[in-house]
Amino acid sequence: MSWQPTIFNPLSFESLSNSIARELSQVPTCPLEGLPRFEGPGIYALYYTGDFPAYAPMALANREKPGSWPIYVGKAEASTRKGEMVSAPDDYSGDALFKRLGNHAKSISLAENLRLSDFHIRALVLAYVWVPMAEASAISMYRPLWNTLIDGFGNHDPGSGRYNQMRSRWDTLHRGRAWANKLQPNAFTAEQIGSEALSWLRGQELAE
Numbered sequence: 106m107s108w109q110p111t112i113f114n115p116l117s118f119e120s121l122s123n124s125i126a127r128e129l130s131q132v133p134t135c136p137l138e139g140l141p142r143f144e145g146p147g148i149y150a151l152y153y154t155g156d157f158p159a160y161a162p163m164a165l166a167n168r169e170k171p172g173s174w175p176i177y178v179g180k181a182e183a184s185t186r187k188g189e190m191v192s193a194p195d196d197y198s199g200d201a202l203f204k205r206l207g208n209h210a211k212s213i214s215l216a217e218n219l220r221l222s223d224f225h226i227r228a229l230v231l232a233y234v235w236v237p238m239a240e241a242s243a244i245s246m247y248r249p250l251w252n253t254l255i256d257g258f259g260n261h262d263p264g265s266g267r268y269n270q271m272r273s274r275w276d277t278l279h280r281g282r283a284w285a286n287k288l289q290p291n292a293f294t295a296e297q298i299g300s301e302a303l304s305w306l307r308g309q310e311l312a313e
Contacts, residue, residue: 126242130172145201273291277298
């Protein structure tokens, strides 16, 4: 078989979205608690440094080297009314990203076994056209725990009449959101989910 060079297009969507995800890791970290107000859509990463036993390897890594191991990656796109378009591709107006992080802060504050002071963030304001692809690339690149093994952190109250849904793994492990307590029990206990999380993190640590 004859050798063939690798094809690389630096302007492809994949290359550009990967470069944006890497750029996020260069942004200075900031405490989630008391986050100063800012504008713009974009992507973000949360980092945990506390003493929750199931997260010990990740928390230690983030204490030793701040912002080294994200627990969650997310996005907030430009807020528009239904049927409307953002005025321009480089429109950075609105507070969608700031509001999203504020909602996350509330969820963490309600959890019985988490402290908001143990969370830091990185955030990258982007032109709205890049936000979805950059988030997908960052999740694929970093495989954060709350995006993969422990789902449900970003969930919202499903509303009356929909509480027959199963409680998420996140809300099972971190009880506290009142609406989540109305959902049906998860198939796994908090102890089982926590043990699985610790084993998964240790596996990720060894793979580094």
